[in-house]
Amino acid sequence: xxxxxxxxxxxxxxxxxxxxxxxxxxxxxxxxxxxxxxxxxxxxxxxxxxxxxxxxxxxxxxxxxxxxxxxxxxxxxxxxxxxxxxxxxxxxxxxxxxxxxxxxxxxxxxxxxx
Amino acid sequence: xxxxxxxxxxxxxxxxxxxxxxxxxxxxxxxxxxxxxxxxxxxxxxxxxxxxxxxxxxxxxxxxxxxxxxxxxxxxxxxxxxxxxxxxxxxxxxxxxxxxxxxxxxxxxxxxx
Numbered sequence: 001x002x003x004x005x006x007x008x009x010x011x012x013x014x015x016x017x018x019x020x021x022x023x024x025x026x027x028x029x030x031x032x033x034x035x036x037x038x039x040x041x042x043x044x045x046x047x048x049x050x051x052x053x054x055x056x057x058x059x060x061x062x063x064x065x066x067x068x069x070x071x072x073x074x075x076x077x078x079x080x081x082x083x084x085x086x087x088x089x090x091x092x093x094x095x096x097x098x099x100x101x102x103x104x105x106x107x108x109x110x111x112x113x114x
Numbered sequence: 115x116x117x118x119x120x121x122x123x124x125x126x127x128x129x130x131x132x133x134x135x136x137x138x139x140x141x142x143x144x145x146x147x148x149x150x151x152x153x154x155x156x157x158x159x160x161x162x163x164x165x166x167x168x169x170x171x172x173x174x175x176x177x178x179x180x181x182x183x184x185x186x187x188x189x190x191x192x193x194x195x196x197x198x199x200x201x202x203x204x205x206x207x208x209x210x211x212x213x214x215x216x217x218x219x220x221x222x223x224x225x226x227x
Contacts, residue, residue: 034212043118043204043218094202098213099145102206105136106156112130 002027002093006105013081014113021076021092021108032094033074034102035065037087044090050074061085082113116140118207119145120219132193134202137221139186139207145169146188147216148180151202160203163188195226 003026005074013019014093025031032051048059065076074091091105119138137214139146147170148160159172163182180190186207192199202223206216 003149032215036213036218041202041221041223043214043220044206046217048213049215096210096213098211099169100212101159101162101172102212102216103159104149104157 002031002095002100003104004091004093004103004105006089006091006108008108009106010109010111012111012113015083016080018083019078019081019110019112021089021091021110023071023074023076023105025074025091025093027093027095029096031074032096032098033065033067034092034094035059035063035074035076036090036092036104038090038107041085047076047089063066081110082114083112086110086112115143116207118217118219119224120203122222123220124223125225127195127224129195129197129226131195132191133195133224134189134191135203135205135224137188137205137207137219139188139205140217143207143209145208145211145218146182146186147208147212148188148190149204149206150174151204151221156197157204160190162212180184192224198227200224200226202204208212 005024035047050057058064092102145164147162149157162170177193182188202221204221205219
């Protein structure tokens with residue numbers, strides 16, 4: 001069965017500084033990996049997805065994620081954080097077949113301080 | 115195109131009552147999944163429906179049930195509500211399966227008093 005770990009409950013970063021939100025995964029076979037963002041009292045919004053190919057995936061709002069197979073990691077990054085990036089971020093993994101549901105990490109709350 | 119629509123957005127119920135939540139997926143999406151989100155437990159998978167059949171089921175008691183109609187719209191029902199059922203219930207639709215990714219609705223905030 002697949003699993004996801006987000007080791008940090010909270011990440012604080014100053015506006016303008018680079019940010020990283022960490023994620024590690026476990027799955028049999030080649031993973032399908034996702035990042036979602038959630039704003040208060042809203043559903044989750046898709047940021048980006050890794051299937052195969054280039055290890056650096058670019059997504060919405062200037063976010064990108066780096067896939068590292070040897071470390072089974074898929075960290076979310078942004079070169080310059082904005083106050084509006086403050087939200088709850090979820091990493092998720094799917095099996096290659098997709099016939100089991102997406103498994104989500106517990107989420108990391110990002111606070112960007114002006 | 116229209117997104118995933120969940121109704122109602124907010125709901126207050128009394129212990130022991132039952133509740134039905136509705137989800138209309140994106141047009142053409144055949145898979146609908148339901149998740150329960152609470153501060154302590156994160157996102158917990160309830161069930162997934164595909165072409166009117168339950169394809170996956172999470173580890174929830176039988177009080178939680180769902181169904182999917184021929185137009186892919188889905189409902190979930192919780193009977194004999196408990197205080198611990200208070201949560202944000204999220205519906206997610208996908209074209210075929212989880213590896214396509216999900217599009218989420220805004221959720222239904224259920225409060226049990």
